[in-house]
Amino acid sequence: MDMEKEYNTLREEIMHWENRQFTVIGINITLITIILGWIITKPSEWNWDVASTLLLLILTSGSYLLVLFNCFASKIGAYISVYHENGVGWESRVSEFDKKLNFHSVRYALGILYLGLGIMSFSIPYKICSKSLSLVTLFLFFLICVILIITLILMVFTPRKNKYIKLWQELKIKENQTDTVKQQTLI
Numbered sequence: 001m002d003m004e005k006e007y008n009t010l011r012e013e014i015m016h017w018e019n020r021q022f023t024v025i026g027i028n029i030t031l032i033t034i035i036l037g038w039i040i041t042k043p044s045e046w047n048w049d050v051a052s053t054l055l056l057l058i059l060t061s062g063s064y065l066l067v068l069f070n071c072f073a074s075k076i077g078a079y080i081s082v083y084h085e086n087g088v089g090w091e092s093r094v095s096e097f098d099k100k101l102n103f104h105s106v107r108y109a110l111g112i113l114y115l116g117l118g119i120m121s122f123s124i125p126y127k128i129c130s131k132s133l134s135l136v137t138l139f140l141f142f143l144i145c146v147i148l149i150i151t152l153i154l155m156v157f158t159p160r161k162n163k164y165i166k167l168w169q170e171l172k173i174k175e176n177q178t179d180t181v182k183q184q185t186l187i
Helices: 003-041 048-084 090-099 106-128 135-157 161-186
Strands: none
Touching (some): 003 048, 003 106, 048 090, 048 106, 048 161, 106 135
16 A cells, blocks of 8 residues: 555544544433433432433443544554654644643543533432432442543543554564564575
């Protein structure tokens, strides 16, 4: 595959993963809104811990998918940076923003959005629904809370592109060394 075709294909792949992220966000917001509406209209049919656990499970699943999709896009962007741009291009330059705490990025906006949805997913059922169902559901609620918090920390505070750039650079060096050895063997 020639370099320009590979570059264009990789850029399309990045857009694919970014579009998937926004699809997940839309699905999460829709599901949370529908379930919260159901809870608000019939609070006596819900225990707060069951309702909150369900809502937080949806948010946790969605935020985990966002982390994965961001990893996929970052890995591709890092590859482009190393193999196509040689450190001079969009992907190389934009990765500089990840080196500093940047509150104007999509990662932070998503973290704030999911944190807000998480707080709503706890506070609304807690205020209007029946008491806790059992210790098991309470334990599940706290477990899901911990997993959501870990996932949000990964989403917001763990930039991956610079890590992938280093890995791709190491691989490129190994490939170049292997090519050099093969050429010397042929001589």
